[in-house]
Amino acid sequence: MNERVLMLGNEAIARGLVESGCSVATSYPGTPASEILSSAVQWRKACGVPMHIQWAVNEKVALEIAYTASLTGLRSAVSMKQVGLNVASDPLMSAAYTGVMGGFLVISADDPGPHSSQTEQDSRLMAMMAKVPVLDPSSPAYARELVEIGYEISEIFRIPVMLRPTTRVCHACQDILPGEVRPLRREADFRKSPARWAATPAFRFELHRELAEKLAAIAAWPRTAPARLNPHAEGRRAVVASGVAAAHAGEILLESGLWDRLPIYRVVQPFPLHTAFIAHLFAAYEEILVLEETAAVIEMQLLDRRRVRGRMTGTVPEAGELLPEIVERLIAEFAGLPVKEESATAKGGGRRPTLCAGCPHRSSFYAIKKAAPKGIYPSDIGCYTLGLNLGGVDTVLCMGAAVSQAAGFYQAYRLAGKPVDIVATIGDSTFYHAGVPPLIDAVVQGARFVLVILDNSTTAMTGFQATPATGIGAANEPTGAVDMESLVRGCGVGFCKVGTPSRLPEFTGLLKEAVAFSHERGPAVVIAREPCVMDRRQSNRLPPRRKVRVNEECNGCRHCTEQFECPALVYDEGGQRIFVDTLQCTGCGVCLHVCPRSAIVEEDPGGGNP
Amino acid sequence: MTTDVIMAGFGGQGILMIGNLLSIAAMEEGRHVTYFPAYGVEMRGGTANCTVVLSDEEIGSPVVGRPRACVVMNGPSLDRYLPAIREGGDLVINRSLVDPAKVGRKDLRLLAIPANDIAREVVGSQQLASMVALGAYVQRTGAVRMQTLFDCLPKVISKKYEKFIPLNVNALKEGESFARNHA
Numbered sequence: 050m051n052e053r054v055l056m057l058g059n060e061a062i063a064r065g066l067v068e069s070g071c072s073v074a075t076s077y078p079g080t081p082a083s084e085i086l087s088s089a090v091q092w093r094k095a096c097g098v099p100m101h102i103q104w105a106v107n108e109k110v111a112l113e114i115a116y117t118a119s120l121t122g123l124r125s126a127v128s129m130k131q132v133g134l135n136v137a138s139d140p141l142m143s144a145a146y147t148g149v150m151g152g153f154l155v156i157s158a159d160d161p162g163p164h165s166s167q168t169e170q171d172s173r174l175m176a177m178m179a180k181v182p183v184l185d186p187s188s189p190a191y192a193r194e195l196v197e198i199g200y201e202i203s204e205i206f207r208i209p210v211m212l213r214p215t216t217r218v219c220h221a222c223q224d225i226l227p228g229e230v231r232p233l234r235r236e237a238d239f240r241k242s243p244a245r246w247a248a249t250p251a252f253r254f255e256l257h258r259e260l261a262e263k264l265a266a267i268a269a270w271p272r273t274a275p276a277r278l279n280p281h282a283e284g285r286r287a288v289v290a291s292g293v294a295a296a297h298a299g300e301i302l303l304e305s306g307l308w309d310r311l312p313i314y315r316v317v318q319p320f321p322l323h324t325a326f327i328a329h330l331f332a333a334y335e336e337i338l339v340l341e342e343t344a345a346v347i348e349m350q351l352l353d354r355r356r357v358r359g360r361m362t363g364t365v366p367e368a369g370e371l372l373p374e375i376v377e378r379l380i381a382e383f384a385g386l387p388v389k390e391e392s393a394t395a396k397g398g399g400r401r402p403t404l405c406a407g408c409p410h411r412s413s414f415y416a417i418k419k420a421a422p423k424g425i426y427p428s429d430i431g432c433y434t435l436g437l438n439l440g441g442v443d444t445v446l447c448m449g450a451a452v453s454q455a456a457g458f459y460q461a462y463r464l465a466g467k468p469v470d471i472v473a474t475i476g477d478s479t480f481y482h483a484g485v486p487p488l489i490d491a492v493v494q495g496a497r498f499v500l501v502i503l504d505n506s507t508t509a510m511t512g513f514q515a516t517p518a519t520g521i522g523a524a525n526e527p528t529g530a531v532d533m534e535s536l537v538r539g540c541g542v543g544f545c546k547v548g549t550p551s552r553l554p555e556f557t558g559l560l561k562e563a564v565a566f567s568h569e570r571g572p573a574v575v576i577a578r579e580p581c582v583m584d585r586r587q588s589n590r591l592p593p594r595r596k597v598r599v600n601e602e603c604n605g606c607r608h609c610t611e612q613f614e615c616p617a618l619v620y621d622e623g624g625q626r627i628f629v630d631t632l633q634c635t636g637c638g639v640c641l642h643v644c645p646r647s648a649i650v651e652e653d654p655g656g657g658n659p
Numbered sequence: 660m661t662t663d664v665i666m667a668g669f670g671g672q673g674i675l676m677i678g679n680l681l682s683i684a685a686m687e688e689g690r691h692v693t694y695f696p697a698y699g700v701e702m703r704g705g706t707a708n709c710t711v712v713l714s715d716e717e718i719g720s721p722v723v724g725r726p727r728a729c730v731v732m733n734g735p736s737l738d739r740y741l742p743a744i745r746e747g748g749d750l751v752i753n754r755s756l757v758d759p760a761k762v763g764r765k766d767l768r769l770l771a772i773p774a775n776d777i778a779r780e781v782v783g784s785q786q787l788a789s790m791v792a793l794g795a796y797v798q799r800t801g802a803v804r805m806q807t808l809f810d811c812l813p814k815v816i817s818k819k820y821e822k823f824i825p826l827n828v829n830a831l832k833e834g835e836s837f838a839r840n841h842a
Binding site: 055188223373377 | 679682686691694695696697717719720722723724
């Protein structure tokens with residue numbers, strides 16, 4: 050391949066993996082990292098290289114599989130979003146001590162902003178805690194190059210290496226010249242060494258000392274040392290930046306005429322920061338501005354607090370993305386230039402997030418509110434978080450927490466002697482990811498709540514990746530499959546029934562039955578099974594479509610737009626009544642059961658009068 | 660030379676498609692390019708925008724705070740991006756859905772094109788409004804050659820919709836000719 054390609058950052062990272070001879074790549078989907086694995090599938094096919102590529106049930110399992118492949122001498126990688134790294138942190142901390150054989154990359158994509166995450170947490174802090182080096186690319190092209198460099202560090206120093214792109218790297222497209230694919234032709238060769246791979250606490254102490262030595266050497270490794278972008282510039286102040294903030298800063302210096310007067314350094318390895326670089330900064334400059342996302346990782350390694358400006362001094366805002374306009378203001382202030390009036394782009398516009406028209410989750414939430422109108426509704430991470438606008442979601446904490454939070458509410462109200470209906474919702478992929486252990490716990494403790502598993506048979510929010518029940522893999526190859534009902538029953542749950550949410554009256558009845566069971570006997574599970582309307586692979590499984598219209602009985606009470614909130618039901622301010630937006634309507638027919646005046650009716654199949 | 664543009668509108672208006680086409684065309688002409696697509700979590704009917712940067716040199720940042728140009732396909736996007744455009748920049752608005760009276764700024768080079776009307780009445784498909792707008796933008800700014808856009812259409816339109824390429828060419832040409840006549 051000798052032609053430049055417009056590549057998404059995640060495609061570029063995947064390209065880097067294939068070029069560098071990665072043999073095992075694993076992941077759990079999460080924005081903005083999801084396309085890394087699916088792109089690896091594409092590049093594997095295009096380049097004809099042998100690789101094992103898989104979605105794992107969660108990030109912990111994904112990391113453990115990829116890490117272990119490295120113990121056999123193969124190169125491997127695991128990718129995830131930043132909150133996924135929380136789930137995978139247990140094996141990461143330990144793997145830093147035990148070290149690697151083949152190169153092992155942990156790719157953790159951060160989401161400053163945040164655009165689509167619970168937190169703005171900085172994975173580089175996790176690298177610091179684990180004591181592993183982290184690389185911070187500033188563009189898609191650079192991210193691809195850092196994959197190979199990361200593997201080199203990993204193999205030279207026998208240590209896991211983190212690659213930390215952000216949304217602006219993962220989701221930017223750039224023209225990139227693909228490199229050569231270098232197959233390593235390695236074969237699995239696990240050399241037993243129980244003292245290392247199964248180390249006892251006494252030897253862990255030795256491993257920790259060894260780790261410190263590795264880090265000291267990595268902090269002196271020349272290839273990842275910070276780069277001075279404008280060597281000719283002279284001054285007593287300098288800017289130190291990493292990631293996309295370094296890209297913004299470089300352009301702003303050029304445009305504002307500071308390029309020749311304000312030295313700027315781009316840091317590619319924020320941890321461990323190069324020792325000689327730290328010494329150089331304090332020898333050469335009186336004042337240093339640090340621009341990085343999202344925590345003060347570089348800044349806290351620059352120990353002379355009097356001379357460093359950044360997030361810890363309040364110079365850089367504590368929260369949020371370092372957008373170009375913010376970097377522009379910070380640099381102007383630092384350089385003593387007049388600061389331009391903020392003409393920040395106005396936020397807002399568009400409409401508030403809601404579930405798609407025809408989404409089966411909408412009927413599930415509507416039914417839950419009918420079955421337990423005074424209930425508490427813990428929920429979880431996925432499309433259905435948007436059920437909060439329907440009044441069907443009271444809490445969202447982290448993956449799997451709907452189940453444990455339901456148990457927590459139960460125990461708290463039980464102590465008070467005030468029983469309360471609790472109906473939790475969780476998606477199918479999220480249930481497999483982290484919902485099973487708390488369900489086991491609920492059975493053991495006899496926690497009384499209803500768990501509704503919103504089973505649309507896909508991981509919808511991140512782009513329709515398969516779930517453990519789908520029976521297909523990352524490359525659409527057939528895989529084993531887990532049967533959800535058996536799994537739930539195997540956990541010891543006494544009530545497990547499947548319903549179709551779009552059959553609203555029956556489904557509401559089923560939920561009432563489950564609520565009644567939970568009052569007497571511990572957790573009840575209802576599996577709300579209906580395909581995602583947006584998932585083309587499942588379009589043949591959708592229930593029959595129905596054409597609906599609103600008749601003259603509509604008095605504009607807006608029950609349907611407020612309690613059901615389907616984007617296809619629109620309130621006409623002029624006529625003061627509802628009409629059906631036929632472009633948006635998917636014909637699920639659920640709204641036929643929603644109108645208190647029964648003003649939403651089915652069109653005659655013959656297409657009678659509108 | 661470096662130029663950049665933010666294109667914005669409703670999801671489904673073809674915003675990401677024209678951004679992608681412009682990027683690929685610039686790459687075809689041997690220039691460096693970044694393309695940053697963004698779409699809201701609100702799914703269909705929500706907002707979509709993208710940022711394209713074209714340059715003769717390697718591009719640092721794919722994110723642009725003060726764009727040199729904007730192509731605005733719906734009302735909410737005008738509210739959002741109007742204050743951000745650089746002084747003296749180019750603004751192409753879709754007059755079919757955006758009221759030109761709402762563009763208060765006098766320093767911009769404004770082109771108000773009835774993109775939906777042209778797409779529907781002249782080209783024959785309202786779905787091509789964004790292509791009409793792209794043709795107008797490219798005529799006005801010279802960001803790439805029109806012919807390169809035509810040549811790159813097969814790279815952004817899937818095989819299944821190949822038969823619509825001539826229609827897309829027409830849409831680009833109609834936008835171009837409107838811009839030329841309203842220079």
